[in-house]
Amino acid sequence: MGATFWPAGIIGAVAAAGAAGSAALGNALFDFALNPKARRSIAQRINAGEVDGADTSAYAGDPARQEARAWFSAARQSAALPARDGGELMGWYVLAPGASLAAGADGRPRVCGGTHRYAILCHGYTGRPLDLAPEAYKAHQQSISVLLPAARGHERNADRLIGMGWLDARDLLGWIGWIVEADPEARIALYGVSMGGAEVMMASGLDLPPQVRCIVEDCGFTSVRDEFSVQMRNLLHLPPTPLLNAADAVCRARAGYGFKEASAEDAVRRARVPMLFIHGTADTFVPFWMLDRLYAACAAPEKERLAVEGAAHGLSSSVDPERYWSVVGAFLARHLG
Numbered sequence: 001m002g003a004t005f006w007p008a009g010i011i012g013a014v015a016a017a018g019a020a021g022s023a024a025l026g027n028a029l030f031d032f033a034l035n036p037k038a039r040r041s042i043a044q045r046i047n048a049g050e051v052d053g054a055d056t057s058a059y060a061g062d063p064a065r066q067e068a069r070a071w072f073s074a075a076r077q078s079a080a081l082p083a084r085d086g087g088e089l090m091g092w093y094v095l096a097p098g099a100s101l102a103a104g105a106d107g108r109p110r111v112c113g114g115t116h117r118y119a120i121l122c123h124g125y126t127g128r129p130l131d132l133a134p135e136a137y138k139a140h141q142q143s144i145s146v147l148l149p150a151a152r153g154h155e156r157n158a159d160r161l162i163g164m165g166w167l168d169a170r171d172l173l174g175w176i177g178w179i180v181e182a183d184p185e186a187r188i189a190l191y192g193v194s195m196g197g198a199e200v201m202m203a204s205g206l207d208l209p210p211q212v213r214c215i216v217e218d219c220g221f222t223s224v225r226d227e228f229s230v231q232m233r234n235l236l237h238l239p240p241t242p243l244l245n246a247a248d249a250v251c252r253a254r255a256g257y258g259f260k261e262a263s264a265e266d267a268v269r270r271a272r273v274p275m276l277f278i279h280g281t282a283d284t285f286v287p288f289w290m291l292d293r294l295y296a297a298c299a300a301p302e303k304e305r306l307a308v309e310g311a312a313h314g315l316s317s318s319v320d321p322e323r324y325w326s327v328v329g330a331f332l333a334r335h336l337g
Helices: 008-015 018-034 042-047 063-075 129-141 166-182 195-204 224-236 240-254 264-268 289-297 321-336
Strands: 077-082 088-094 100-103 109-112 117-122 145-149 187-193 212-218 275-280 303-308
Touching (some): 018 240, 063 088, 077 145, 077 166, 129 145, 129 187, 145 166, 166 195, 275 289
Antiparallel strands (some): 100 109
8 A cells, every 4th residue: 555545634734844734634643543424534444445454354254253143133232321421322232041121129220130240342443343243142142141332433422533442441431330230249241352452451450340350352452552653654654753643632632532541551550350361463453462562561360361373353263263262261251150
């Protein structure tokens, strides 16, 4: 991909000079990466199959995945959460077999029956909850209730700017509370892939309630700054510095967070629940080297890592499903009971 791949707005901003050029560049890069309403965006390029290392069609024809999507589309129920910054955040849930919702003595929903085991599944950048239908289906078959929030800037929450896992991690506290209010005996696992993996790692450093028993992350990035630096080189063929500084300033003004502070690597240094780290060795979209840094930084009382040989981005469960689900299943069984 050469210069013809660059969005016209970025080319114009690069050509501009001085503070006005820097501001224009920052806004162009911000919209390209984080504004779902932008006329040109990374999401459009990924969905068109034009981004190296992010092949969204790699498992589209998998019959098992199609079966899981059909199940999820039929079984899912709508979930809503008041957002910290106003309005509502939307998601989906499916209760485990034998579990049901009923009004408690205070009139609020309560989960009756079931195993009190839950998994919150967090999807990736440009994705949607339906992408994790196979994971939800496997959990449901193990009598685990599943909740799949839509990330900010995605699917039912597409009216918001993309939070790259950082803002979504704070929203996870609300979704966890949503489960705990309905079932105080809940035992909860957090699971995320790609941006969702970064999201659950970023949540690991927050004040999680005791109902959260473990975290599984698959191919999450070390920080938003690191990941955007990779994509600046690979996707736009532009130097990260000082260009990302301009976009960072815009992100702080428009979305309320900075790229460097949005760090999964810093968050896992405060982790207090068991964590499992997974990454494919052939991942170039979120480079494999990030796994070593994240695992080394993690301060969890128990931690594991799984490197899947030859797996590209987000494809570890497809490349070696037997090993993947054996490790993930055993980890969840130990910590969810």
